[in-house]
Amino acid sequence: MTEDPFVVHRSLLFTVAYEMLGSSADAEDVLQESWLRWADVDRTQVRDPRAYLVRTVTRQVLNRLRTLSRSREEYVGEWLPEPLLTSPDVAEDIELAENVSIAMLTVLETLGPTERAVFVLREVFEVPYGEIAEAVGKSAAAVRQIARRAREHVAARRPRVPVSRSEQQAVVERFLAALRTGQLQELLDVMAPDVVLIADGGGLAAAAPAPIHGAALVASMLARPDRVVSAVWLNGAPAGRIEIDGRVAAVSLVVEDGKVTRIHAIANPRKLTRLDEPAELTR
Numbered sequence: 001m002t003e004d005p006f007v008v009h010r011s012l013l014f015t016v017a018y019e020m021l022g023s024s025a026d027a028e029d030v031l032q033e034s035w036l037r038w039a040d041v042d043r044t045q046v047r048d049p050r051a052y053l054v055r056t057v058t059r060q061v062l063n064r065l066r067t068l069s070r071s072r073e074e075y076v077g078e079w080l081p082e083p084l085l086t087s088p089d090v091a092e093d094i095e096l097a098e099n100v101s102i103a104m105l106t107v108l109e110t111l112g113p114t115e116r117a118v119f120v121l122r123e124v125f126e127v128p129y130g131e132i133a134e135a136v137g138k139s140a141a142a143v144r145q146i147a148r149r150a151r152e153h154v155a156a157r158r159p160r161v162p163v164s165r166s167e168q169q170a171v172v173e174r175f176l177a178a179l180r181t182g183q184l185q186e187l188l189d190v191m192a193p194d195v196v197l198i199a200d201g202g203g204l205a206a207a208a209p210a211p212i213h214g215a216a217l218v219a220s221m222l223a224r225p226d227r228v229v230s231a232v233w234l235n236g237a238p239a240g241r242i243e244i245d246g247r248v249a250a251v252s253l254v255v256e257d258g259k260v261t262r263i264h265a266i267a268n269p270r271k272l273t274r275l276d277e278p279a280e281l282t283r
Contacts, residue, residue: 005049005050005053006034006035006038006049006053009049009050009053009054010031011280011281011282012050012054012125012282012283013031013034013053013054013057014027014028014031014279014280014281015096015100015281015282015283016054016057016058016061016120016121016125017030017031017057017060017061018084018100018279018281019099019100019105019108019120019124020058020061020065020108020116020117020120021061021064021065021068022081022082022105022108022109023081023082023271024082024084024273024274024279025082025270025273026064026068029064030057030060030061030064031057033060034053034056034057034060037056037060038053038056051127051131054121054125054127054131054135055131055134055135058117058121058135058136059135061113061117062113062114062117062136065113065116066113069113075202075203076201076202076203076209077199077200077201077202077203077207077208077209077210078198078199078200078207078208078209078210078211079109079200079202080102080106080198080200080264080265080266080271081102081105081106081109081235081266082266082271082272082274083102083234083235083239083250083252083266083271083272083274083275084100084234084235084274084278084279084281085232085233085234085274085275085276085277085278085279086233086234086235086236086278086279086281087233087278088233090233090235090236090281091165091233091236091237093236093283094165095124095283096124096236096281096282096283097235097236097237098162098236099120099123099124100235100236100281101235101236101237101252102234102235102237102239102252102264102266103158103159103252103254103262103264104154104158105235106198106264107154107157107158108120108154110153110157111150111153111154114136114138114146115146115149115150115153116150117132117135117136118132118136118143118146118147118150119147119150119151119154121135122143122147123147123150123151123154124283125283129143129144129147132147159254159256159261163255163256167255167258168237168238168253168255169238171190171253171255171258171259171260172231172237172238172239172240172253172255173231173238174186174189174190175187175190175191175240175253175260176229176230176231176240178190179222179227179229179240179242180225180227180229181225182223182224182225182226182227183223184219184220184223187215187218187219187222187223188215188216188219190259190260191215191218191219191259191260191261192215192256192257192259192260192261193214193215194213194214194215194261195213195214195215195218195259195260195261195262195263196211196212196213196218196261196262196263197211197212197218197221197222197262197263197265198211198262198263198264198265199212199265199266199267200264200265200266200267200268200271201267201268202267202268202270202271204268204269204270205247205249205267205268205269206247206267207265207267207268208221218263226244226245227242227243227244228242228243228244229241229242229243232250232275233278234250234252235252236281237252239251239252239253240253241275242265247267247269248267248269248272248275249265249266249267249272250265250266250272250275251263251264251265251266252264252266
């Protein structure tokens with residue numbers, strides 16, 4: 001018996017939903033809603049199950065984004081995407097790794113729901129404009145315009161210079177080593193002067209309520225020895241897991257010109273439930 005197309009494409013559908021939502025919990029909810037709709041479909045009328053399922057998931061994501069808009073506005077402090085533990089294999093697909101990175105998901109959060117859906121489907125999954133139009137309820141011409149605006153928006157906000165995987169890993173390792181020792185100068189040496197620290201506690205964990213700018217301020221906050229620091233792979237990139245007095249935080253870094261330029265620290269415990277088992281992200 002042929003395996004159900006939903007099961008076959010589940011990892012892809014999860015990746016689509018997660019990249020649009022920035023939350024694995026919300027992505028799983030969308031997949032559950034999409035499965036219920038798929039279960040009622042006459043499969044003999046579905047010519048391309050993969051395309052049909054991607055459209056279904058996209059529509060459910062757009063519904064979810066609209067309902068989430070208020071809760072995101074009322075969120076305590078800075079909102080960051082939910083980090084996912086991934087295997088190093090995800091990094092082998094360079095384009096996928098870049099697009100599911102915490103840095104990229106943070107940029108995508110600044111797009112409107114339709115712009116985000118169009119960008120993800122077109123730029124990451126290379127879905128034809130006609131299929132995107134069906135999914136978002138727009139004309140193909142309108143979708144092309146939305147895609148162009150979204151690309152420009154993202155290009156203006158993403159890291160200026162892409163770095164190699166080896167450079168990223170080397171800088172992350174230096175940063176984590178400096179965290180382990182708690183030495184102020186070692187932290188200063190690995191960070192850019194204009195580094196920015198963004199922390200997400202969601203009102204459930206201690207976190208700076210607003211971004212902290214400048215190496216001196218950031219290093220003074222991070223230079224403490226009473227922590228357990230380990231290297232992990234998050235969202236297709238080398239990153240860190242920090243434990244302080246039993247509390248856990250995930251740390252993702254943006255690296256440019258051999259220095260850390262941005263630090264994303266997620267401490268909200270509700271966003272750290274997927275740090276024990278690697279997520280399957282595929283295109």
